[in-house]
Amino acid sequence: MAEIKDNFKTFNVDLWKYDGQEGALIPLLQSAQDTYGYVSEKAIDYISHITGIPAADIYGVVTFYAQFRTKPLGKFVIKVCNGTACHVNGAKTVSDTINDELNIDYEETTDDGNFSLVSVACLGCCSLAPVMVVNDETYGRLTPAKVRKIVRTYKHKAKQENQ
Numbered sequence: 001m002a003e004i005k006d007n008f009k010t011f012n013v014d015l016w017k018y019d020g021q022e023g024a025l026i027p028l029l030q031s032a033q034d035t036y037g038y039v040s041e042k043a044i045d046y047i048s049h050i051t052g053i054p055a056a057d058i059y060g061v062v063t064f065y066a067q068f069r070t071k072p073l074g075k076f077v078i079k080v081c082n083g084t085a086c087h088v089n090g091a092k093t094v095s096d097t098i099n100d101e102l103n104i105d106y107e108e109t110t111d112d113g114n115f116s117l118v119s120v121a122c123l124g125c126c127s128l129a130p131v132m133v134v135n136d137e138t139y140g141r142l143t144p145a146k147v148r149k150i151v152r153t154y155k156h157k158a159k160q161e162n163q
């Protein structure tokens, strides 16, 4: 357990008091996800250990809230903006095209672990709507053709890196 605890950089167990409400678990789960990118089984075991809440109950909370992931994110994380400007300018077409190319919906990761699709709020560049970000790279004024081209470029990159 000790080595897991050391990895929780923002995890302050001393300040946390369990008040019997499952909502009190949320900051702990968020901390785990911020640290690892997802809530791992190890993290659930550790939280169970320090709170005394059965791991199965914690797992139930994790799967109830859409904000938590139980699997690691892919090598390339595609964030599609669903803020108002992007929404009215075709965010759905963007995500549908990605879905068609990669066969994943929001909050899913491809089986090969290369891509994850995430929905995000306004990215702050509404004049470029619709917008998506792949890792740290921003792409705007997206059309289905543009999205396909970008996704295929990353598929190629992933293939090369995996060789």
Ligand code: FES
Binding pocket: 081, 082, 083, 084, 085, 086, 087, 121, 122, 123, 124, 125, 126, 127, 129, 131
């Ligand atoms: S709404 Fe998408 S960048 Fe602002």
